[in-house]
Amino acid sequence: MDELGRRTILTAGLVTGLVACTTTDPAPPAPARFDPADWDDVRALFPLDPDLVHTAAFVLAAHPKPVADAIERHRAGLDADTEAYLHSHGTAEAELRKTAAVYLGGTPDQVAFTDSTTMGLGVLYSGMRLRAGQDVVTSTHDFVAHHAALDLMARRTGATVREVALYDDPRAADADEVVSRLRSAITANTRVVAITWVHSSTGVRLPVPAIAAMLADVNTGRAPEDRALLCVDGVHGFGAVDIAVADLGCDFLSSGTHKWLFGPRGTGVLWGRAWDALDPVIPTFSEGSSPGARFTPGGYHSFEHRWALREAFELHERIGRGRIAERITVQATRLKEGLAKIPSITLITPDDPDMSAGIVCCEVDGMDAFTAVVALREAGVVASVTPYAQQYLRFGPSIVTTPDQVDKVVTAARALRP
Ligand SMILES: Cc1ncc(COP(=O)(O)O)c(C=O)c1O
The missing domain is CATH 3.90.1150.10 (Aspartate Aminotransferase, domain 1)
Incomplete structure (x- = not known):
């Protein structure tokens, strides 16, 4: 085990307690009359002003009642006896990882927790190892934070970043054309293909599974360290599109869970299946040696929000x-x-x-x-x-x-x- 790993385990004890403690928070009972099949009941879980039509609610989530209640429960516990509450929640993050994996697909050890899409992209590209000559292909349609994270990676590694327009007229965006424009930009040296699932600039949704299939072809015969990795900002598909992240075919996906999923503000996930391509940049406080734990940035967090993510996933699954x-x-x-x-x-x-x-x-x-x-x-x-x-x-x-x-x-x- 390397020095960082040893320290990580020591530090993990700080947060989670040196004795194995289990989290036994019962899921709070939903209001007796709540029917997840009734959209009025679902809407009634939100404190949003009923006199307004909220078509910008996806920008940053309001907390539905089960999430707000869980936040309050954890907040009260942390405020009353922080030390004891932390100790008694030693397994909360590991449990949350399992809950997240039910929604994301794949396995719990593929899930790192972040505070936002932006933090996940930062962890991804700051940790990505690139050899001299390897390059990055991205599009002209991504969010500013995504391109900024790629620019920081380019500054660190010397890699070139090339931007390609995947469509000229968003209204006429075509799946085959998107795949073929991206394919034309990829060279034998391309290590990172950085895209966005649903463009917040135009509303266009990219055919990520088709792009992944094209890349699987490109990667045939490439050594693992030469594979072009498909990295996705997934935030406007996550919680809005009916496909599990693990089934998209990408290598990494970063998403805030505080938009379409209506999870706690300041929460997110970074999902990955090619973690060997990265080094952690922020020491973790999480227990265990799984990639999800190693790439979850450490430090004490607003745990009342992070742990209440469980209720957001559960509510989403309950509604379907x-x-x-x-x-x-x-x-x-x-x-x-x-x-x-x-x-x-x-x-x-x-x-x-x-x-x-x-x-x-x-x-x-x-x-x-x-x-x-x-x-x-x-x-x-x-x-x-x-x-x-x-x-x-x-x-x-x-x-x-x-x-x-x-x-x-x-x-x-x-x-x-x-
Ligand atoms: C495509 C896209 N990615 C990322 C973000 C930032 O998300 P977060 O607040 O989770 O970092 C936004 C907008 O908020 C966005 O539109």
Whole structure:
């Protein structure tokens, strides 16, 4: 065992207690009348202002009742007797890893915990070993934090980062073309292929399994240290699309769990199946030698939030990943159909549910996106603006909105006047 490993185990004892303690927190009973099949019951779990239509709730989660209750329970325990509470929760993270793996697919040891998508990307690219001459292919469509993390990796390793546009017109984005444009950019030296599952800039969803299949072909015959690794910012697919992360075919996926999953704010996961390609950059406090533990950044955390992630996964599973994805698709489709009938609005996101998820972007003739957001709020609709150089008006119907509310959004959008 190396020095870092020895120290890690010593430090782990600080947090989790030197004696093996088990976490026996019972899942708090859901309200007696809660029916996970009833969307009104699901909506009632959220404290979101009922007078507003929350189509920007995916930007940062409000806490549904089971998550808020779990946070309060852990907070009270930590506040009353921090030392004892930490000791009695020595296995909380390992248990959480198992719960996460039920949702993510794969095995618990593939799951590292982070505070956000951004932290996960930082852990991934700061730890990635690149040999001289190896390069990185990414796209022009990713979030600024993703490109910043790649730039830091390039500065550290000297690698070149090449950006490729995967489509010209987002509305007409085509799965085969996306795969073929990416394929053309990959060379024998490409070590990292860095993409985003669902673009928050346009709402386009990439065909990640098809990209993974193309890369499997590219990697045939390559030595493990030469394989092109598929690294995904998954945050706007995670909790919104009905596919387990382990089935996407990627090598790494970073996602905040505080957006579409409606987990505690300041929580996230980094899932991986090629951990040998990395070194940890932040010493862990987690117990065990699994990759998930070794790549979970250490230090004491806001444990009341991290441990309450269990309730977010459990609630999501209870409602059903497939039902949630369908609910999102039904509303996003209805929204696109409604917006398409408004002459002053130009849709940006594809109609095809396979090429999109919950994000719906559009432009309003003669009105910038910020002005539109202000006007919509006056009409009771909370929308957002894409945080990119090209700014679109953006909606994200989810489990906190209803099809009727989607119709209200369309009515409010029709009334927008420059
Ligand atoms: C595609 C994408 N990745 C990452 C982020 C940042 O997520 P987090 O707050 O989990 O770091 C955002 C926006 O918040 C985003 O749109």
